[in-house]
Amino acid sequence: MNKVRALVVAFALAVTPVVIGAAPAQARSATVTAGEIPPGYTLVGGYFLGRSWCHNEGRAGVANGSWTDYICEDKLVGLPGGMYLLHTSLWVKR
Secondary structure: HHHHHHHHHHHHHHHHHHHOOOOOOOOOOEEEEEOOOOOOOEEEEEEEOHHHHHHHHHHHHOOOOOEEEEEEEEOOOOOHHHHHEEEEEEEEEE
């Protein structure tokens, strides 16, 4: 029971800064759940260890002109033993 509680607390701490933090300066950049990517976006990368890393990469690409907008897509990936991993992918609009 303590392991489950610790996992829930760790997940909540990882997600909280994204929920209460300031939105990115770019126009439409967002975090979406799986399957909500609008047309015109291309998958650039994934396996980020958190949303903030994805958003940092997305903002950097907008700032240096590599793309005009980005979206970070979250998926829960099932692992053996009933555990889940949050997988975040970076989609960009060029």
